[in-house]
Amino acid sequence: MESVADASRRISRISSHLLPPNIQMEGCGLRRENCRAKGAAPGFKVAVLGAAGGIGQPLAMLMKMNPLVSVLHLYDVVNSPGVTADISHMDTGAVVRGFLGQSQLEDALTGMDLVIIPAGVPRKPGMTRDDLFNINASIVKTLCEGIAKCCPNAIVNLISNPVNSTVPIAAEVFKKAGTFDPKRLLGVTMLDVVRANTFVAEVLGLDPRDVDVPVVGGHAGVTILPLLSQVKPPCAFNAKEIDYLTNRIQNGGTEVVEAKAGAGSATLSMAYAAVKFADACLRGLRGDAGIIQCAFVASQASIGVTELPFFASKVRLGRSGVEEVHPLGPLNEYERDGLEKAKKELEASIQKGVSFIRK
Numbered sequence: 001m002e003s004v005a006d007a008s009r010r011i012s013r014i015s016s017h018l019l020p021p022n023i024q025m026e027g028c029g030l031r032r033e034n035c036r037a038k039g040a041a042p043g044f045k046v047a048v049l050g051a052a053g054g055i056g057q058p059l060a061m062l063m064k065m066n067p068l069v070s071v072l073h074l075y076d077v078v079n080s081p082g083v084t085a086d087i088s089h090m091d092t093g094a095v096v097r098g099f100l101g102q103s104q105l106e107d108a109l110t111g112m113d114l115v116i117i118p119a120g121v122p123r124k125p126g127m128t129r130d131d132l133f134n135i136n137a138s139i140v141k142t143l144c145e146g147i148a149k150c151c152p153n154a155i156v157n158l159i160s161n162p163v164n165s166t167v168p169i170a171a172e173v174f175k176k177a178g179t180f181d182p183k184r185l186l187g188v189t190m191l192d193v194v195r196a197n198t199f200v201a202e203v204l205g206l207d208p209r210d211v212d213v214p215v216v217g218g219h220a221g222v223t224i225l226p227l228l229s230q231v232k233p234p235c236a237f238n239a240k241e242i243d244y245l246t247n248r249i250q251n252g253g254t255e256v257v258e259a260k261a262g263a264g265s266a267t268l269s270m271a272y273a274a275v276k277f278a279d280a281c282l283r284g285l286r287g288d289a290g291i292i293q294c295a296f297v298a299s300q301a302s303i304g305v306t307e308l309p310f311f312a313s314k315v316r317l318g319r320s321g322v323e324e325v326h327p328l329g330p331l332n333e334y335e336r337d338g339l340e341k342a343k344k345e346l347e348a349s350i351q352k353g354v355s356f357i358r359k
């Protein structure tokens with residue numbers, strides 16, 4: 001088996017997009033300094049941590065296709081050299097560099113504007129997202145320590161489950177390092193919105209692209225709270241439809257885990273959702289106006305959400321990340337009941353994440 005040192009040497013040969021200085025391209029005698037590469041075009045620098053995984057690979061591919069990205073860093077503890085070589089051959093603008101293992105984490109993170117984290121283990125049938133806590137909490141802690149040190153001003157899109165606990169973990173790591181900025185830490189709940197739009201469109205006989213369902217709360221079971229009373233375009237559902245849609249949206253992840261029968265959880269729809277969300281963050285950073293998405297972010301009662309320190313809400317994205325957290329808006333009785341259930345579970349999950357760092 002290839003040693004980590006050998007793999008690191010191999011990745012360093014391919015990771016600068018072209019060959020390192022003084023290394024000749026096989027058989028042609030061309031040196032890197034003689035190539036006419038002009039370096040990266042203007043744009044944002046994005047790192048994907050966990051880039052060789054089920055989500056990481058299609059996510060990296062889709063980010064390579066995003067015209068707002070000028071530099072794409074792909075980091076993982078395994079297999080990043082292959083994924084990097086493969087994606088770097090796509091004839092799109094972003095320059096791709098690969099990084100393998102803890103010793104290259106700092107290089108992967110230095111100078112990044114946006115860090116997307118799909119690193120960690122996925123569920124198998126019969127597991128809850130919270131069952132992933134023991135492994136994923138440590139992974140997220142290590143990666144966030146790297147972010148605090150190397151790119152403290154980057155926007156962080158955290159995908160690793162359980163999101164309801166990993167986001168509080170990340171916040172605590174950043175607080176400890178003195179770099180916490182609540183505007184820049186976003187738990188990715190976009191897949192809940194993507195699913196809600198799809199399932200609601202199916203019930204209403206609409207094109208999902210024309211449907212917008214706010215999904216608030218968190219990212220696990222009853223904490224996933226679709227606000228069907230606020231769907232756009234405005235529409236009415238009967239009681240049966242509301243029960244069906246709420247259950248299906250709350251259990252969408254489990255539906256995929258069971259269908260994959262032990263081979264992991266949602267990866268392709270998640271990569272799509274993550275890229276849709278990352279693109280919104282980048283357009284916000286660029287200064288585009290009116291970008292509203294749902295995300296699991298730092299929160300408080302005084303802005304019309306809940307008393308919980310984190311909550312998924314509609315947020316306005318801008319140059320500094322989350323520029324405004326929207327209030328929940330009017331809820332019907334069904335949604336108010338759902339909110340009480342969500343809050344109880346969320347409170348425990350948030351506390352679990354906080355205690356993991358403070359203990």
Ligand SMILES: NC(=O)C1=CN([C@@H]2O[C@H](COP(=O)(O)OP(=O)(O)OC[C@H]3O[C@@H](n4cnc5c(N)ncnc54)[C@H](O)[C@@H]3O)[C@@H](O)[C@H]2O)C=CC1
Nearest residue numbers: 050052053054055077118119120121122159160161191270
């Ligand atoms: N927020 C959301 O809506 C969703 C979250 N997820 C979560 O995303 C995570 C990843 O899922 P998959 O890609 O399917 O899993 P996967 O197992 O296919 O890929 C995970 C990748 O993370 C890498 N990794 C492990 N430890 C690492 C470390 N310390 N540093 C960097 N990379 C590391 C692995 O080597 C692997 O390549 C899981 O926790 C899953 O539950 C999945 C779907 C939706």
Ligand SMILES: O=C([O-])CC(=O)C(=O)O
Nearest residue numbers: 123191252253254265266
């Ligand atoms: O269900 C899982 O474990 C993965 C996930 O978060 C989702 O698909 O929403």
